[in-house]
Amino acid sequence: MPPKKYNIASIPADGIGIEVVAATIDVIEHLVKTLKTFEIEFTHFPWGTAYYKKTGEYLPDDALDVLRKFDACLFGAVGAPDVPDHISLWGLLLALRGPLQLYANVRPVRMFPGTRPRLADCKPSDIDWVLVRENSEGEYAGQGGRSHLHQPWETATEVAIFTRVGIERIMRFAFETARSRPRKFLTVVTKSNSMRNGMVLWDEIAREVARDFPDVTWDKMLVDAMTVRMVCKPASLDTIVGTNLHMDILSDLAAALAGSIGVAPSSNLDPTRRSPSIFEPVHGSAFDITGKGIANPVATIWSAGEMLRWIGEASAADVLMDALEQVCRNGVLTPDLGGTADTKSVAAAVSAEIEK
Amino acid sequence: MPPKKYNIASIPADGIGIEVVAATIDVIEHLVKTLKTFEIEFTHFPWGTAYYKKTGEYLPDDALDVLRKFDACLFGAVGAPDVPDHISLWGLLLALRGPLQLYANVRPVRMFPGTRPRLADCKPSDIDWVLVRENSEGEYAGQGGRSHLHQPWETATEVAIFTRVGIERIMRFAFETARSRPRKFLTVVTKSNSMRNGMVLWDEIAREVARDFPDVTWDKMLVDAMTVRMVCKPASLDTIVGTNLHMDILSDLAAALAGSIGVAPSSNLDPTRRSPSIFEPVHGSAFDITGKGIANPVATIWSAGEMLRWIGEASAADVLMDALEQVCRNGVLTPDLGGTADTKSVAAAVSAEIEK
Ligand SMILES: CC(C)[C@H](C(=O)O)[C@@H](O)C(=O)O
Ligand SMILES: CC(C)[C@H](C(=O)O)[C@@H](O)C(=O)O
Numbered sequence: 270m271p272p273k274k275y276n277i278a279s280i281p282a283d284g285i286g287i288e289v290v291a292a293t294i295d296v297i298e299h300l301v302k303t304l305k306t307f308e309i310e311f312t313h314f315p316w317g318t319a320y321y322k323k324t325g326e327y328l329p330d331d332a333l334d335v336l337r338k339f340d341a342c343l344f345g346a347v348g349a350p351d352v353p354d355h356i357s358l359w360g361l362l363l364a365l366r367g368p369l370q371l372y373a374n375v376r377p378v379r380m381f382p383g384t385r386p387r388l389a390d391c392k393p394s395d396i397d398w399v400l401v402r403e404n405s406e407g408e409y410a411g412q413g414g415r416s417h418l419h420q421p422w423e424t425a426t427e428v429a430i431f432t433r434v435g436i437e438r439i440m441r442f443a444f445e446t447a448r449s450r451p452r453k454f455l456t457v458v459t460k461s462n463s464m465r466n467g468m469v470l471w472d473e474i475a476r477e478v479a480r481d482f483p484d485v486t487w488d489k490m491l492v493d494a495m496t497v498r499m500v501c502k503p504a505s506l507d508t509i510v511g512t513n514l515h516m517d518i519l520s521d522l523a524a525a526l527a528g529s530i531g532v533a534p535s536s537n538l539d540p541t542r543r544s545p546s547i548f549e550p551v552h553g554s555a556f557d558i559t560g561k562g563i564a565n566p567v568a569t570i571w572s573a574g575e576m577l578r579w580i581g582e583a584s585a586a587d588v589l590m591d592a593l594e595q596v597c598r599n600g601v602l603t604p605d606l607g608g609t610a611d612t613k614s615v616a617a618a619v620s621a622e623i624e625k
Numbered sequence: 626m627p628p629k630k631y632n633i634a635s636i637p638a639d640g641i642g643i644e645v646v647a648a649t650i651d652v653i654e655h656l657v658k659t660l661k662t663f664e665i666e667f668t669h670f671p672w673g674t675a676y677y678k679k680t681g682e683y684l685p686d687d688a689l690d691v692l693r694k695f696d697a698c699l700f701g702a703v704g705a706p707d708v709p710d711h712i713s714l715w716g717l718l719l720a721l722r723g724p725l726q727l728y729a730n731v732r733p734v735r736m737f738p739g740t741r742p743r744l745a746d747c748k749p750s751d752i753d754w755v756l757v758r759e760n761s762e763g764e765y766a767g768q769g770g771r772s773h774l775h776q777p778w779e780t781a782t783e784v785a786i787f788t789r790v791g792i793e794r795i796m797r798f799a800f801e802t803a804r805s806r807p808r809k810f811l812t813v814v815t816k817s818n819s820m821r822n823g824m825v826l827w828d829e830i831a832r833e834v835a836r837d838f839p840d841v842t843w844d845k846m847l848v849d850a851m852t853v854r855m856v857c858k859p860a861s862l863d864t865i866v867g868t869n870l871h872m873d874i875l876s877d878l879a880a881a882l883a884g885s886i887g888v889a890p891s892s893n894l895d896p897t898r899r900s901p902s903i904f905e906p907v908h909g910s911a912f913d914i915t916g917k918g919i920a921n922p923v924a925t926i927w928s929a930g931e932m933l934r935w936i937g938e939a940s941a942a943d944v945l946m947d948a949l950e951q952v953c954r955n956g957v958l959t960p961d962l963g964g965t966a967d968t969k970s971v972a973a974a975v976s977a978e979i980e981k
Contacts, residue, residue, distance in 0.1 A: 424788050427785040467782065517849050
């Protein structure tokens with residue numbers, strides 16, 4: 270039998286996204302060549318702000334159909350200084366997450382070797398979280414509008430839309446994630462004291478779904494109080510689930526508390542596996558350091574590790590992550606982590622470590 | 626001329642709210658008796674969950690008219706284990722903030738003596754922030770609903786409503802607050818990359834209002850990235866303004882990073898002074914410690930200090946705050962701060978300190 274072959278779409282997009290995806294693909298190709306247990310073919314798509322400036326669109330009309338042929342997608346970062354962020358993000362990233370129904374955004378957070386813990390009196394083992402973000406609706410439903418433009422009585426709305434289907438599937442996914450981890454513990458984040466509709470529905474569905482997971486312990490937090498708990502009692506948390514906006518905020522906070530947003534990975538998953546899942550670093554396109562070659566590739570390499578696990582190559586993912594952690598432990602770090610290495614030398618060090 | 630007399634409404638409401646407001650009123654009455662430069666009369670209102678259980682309402686019909694006769698209001702905390710939070714909070718606290726148009730919620734945050742800093746490598750002077758929260762609209766407009774109740778296709782919406790008037794007045798207030806502080810520096814928080822209507826309007830109005838404050842430096846942050854900045858570069862921040870929900874979240878985070886939510890004060894201001902402003906601790910009714918007499922009164926005493934400043938008694942506020950800080954510095958602390966003092970002995974210590 271010939272080795273299994275995976276087709277991966279690569280969308281580096283903008284800024285340092287291009288640099289960290291290139292470095293990551295080098296590492297993955299090296300990993301594949303070393304292990305010889307499977308094959309990967311990367312197909313590059315030039316979608317991003319340069320493409321937008323040429324064509325007037327961030328994505329071609331058939332983008333979703335094209336992507337559906339792939340096993341997964343590696344994404345860099347989108348956004349450029351000369352295009353309003355809501356145009357670029359809704360043009361590309363948010364035009365994929367929702368329409369492909371990648372409803373589970375998963376963000377593991379732990380104190381990665383080489384990062385400086387930010388909290389006083391916090392042991393490395395105190396932060397070992399998985400954040401599960403609803404990724405297809407809620408505050409990111411994209412509805413609302415503005416009326417009486419520029420008049421003194423101008424009004425604008427942002428409409429968050431929550432569905433029972435949408436909440437139930439992410440809640441189930443979160444309980445399953447919690448069940449798969451040693452502590453079997455889930456915290457459900459809402460804001461049902463001030464938001465009386467969708468947030469109350471979240472609470473109700475949490476209680477309903479919990480009945481199917483008697484082996485999982487769970488509790489409830491308000492999003493504001495949750496920030497306090499993350500800072501003051503990090504070890505009390507394990508798996509965390511919440512809305513699109515709440516977990517957008519909490520996942521940045523989590524990455525910062527654990528040491529750095531420069532290492533934080535994220536997976537946009539379709540757990541039904543009808544669409545290809547998209548793997549991307551949590552950080553953005555960072556035009557302030559674009560072109561300097563010093564972007565931290567760790568978040569994207571870690572994201573690629575999550576991708577390998579998702580497509581079924583868990584032992585390759587383990588090899589990759591062991592090498593990545595060893596390189597960070599050895600102090601081969603980019604300037605954002607206090608080191609002097611550049612993007613390419615971090616990637617080269619990971620490749621070298623893979624061979625050991 | 627007889628000394629000026631202020632009429633203050635007291636609404637202790639629920640749980641530890643009742644305990645910390647009682648302790649604070651003791652301290653204020655002691656302060657007034659010691660200084661003899663003005664008088665204060667407190668009028669108590671029994672509104673809260675007990676009142677709700679008796680009458681079916683958290684507030685009587687004429688509550689707003691009754692309160693409008695007062696110079697200010699001291700509030701405890703609302704919420705009880707056996708009433709859904711959204712009923713109690715919309716019944717009382719949120720039924721006052723919006724309808725009285727207390728549009729500026731101001732939350733000073735600094736490392737208070739006696740609290741343990743949570744961030745590694747953070748000097749006490751690194752956190753000295755004023756958080757300005759839009760307090761009358763946005764995500765707390767209270768609109769939205771549920772349809773197809775309990776059907777598989779059930780849908781719920783939460784509608785955030787932003788008005789030019791609402792944004793402009795809070796933005797002006799925030800720029801004025803920034804101007805009144807030594808650094809004259811404001812950070813405007815939005816989420817205009819994913820929320821394309823109200824958040825973009827916030828950005829536009831920030832730019833417009835900034836023109837009237839050429840002496841104030843300002844910058845913009847996305848709410849998710851703002852959590853990272855608060856953790857990683859606290860000293861880069863000074864005055865911060867944002868929406869009702871964003872600042873609800875960030876103000877809890879800020880209080881936690883500075884040491885404790887148990888000391889965090891808040892002012893619900895009507896800067897036009899048509900309504901009485903409401904001063905309250907940031908913490909909630911905490912039924913887990915209610916009745917034990919160990920609730921931390923510092924947040925409410927500090928809130929009362931802000932109240933004195935607001936009604937025009939700044940030098941009395943200074944005396945109060947000096948005494949409060951000295952007591953905390955002396956280690957007279959409640960258990961939440963690692964001490965062994967109870968609510969009453971902290972209050973008694975502040976009163977004793979005032980006389981020195
Ligand atoms: C880029 C932006 C639209 C995005 C989001 O808000 O979801 C980012 O912050 C993230 O967390 O993935
Ligand atoms: C009690 C609750 C409704 C309130 C809020 O969300 O505004 C509280 O968290 C606060 O910060 O004052």
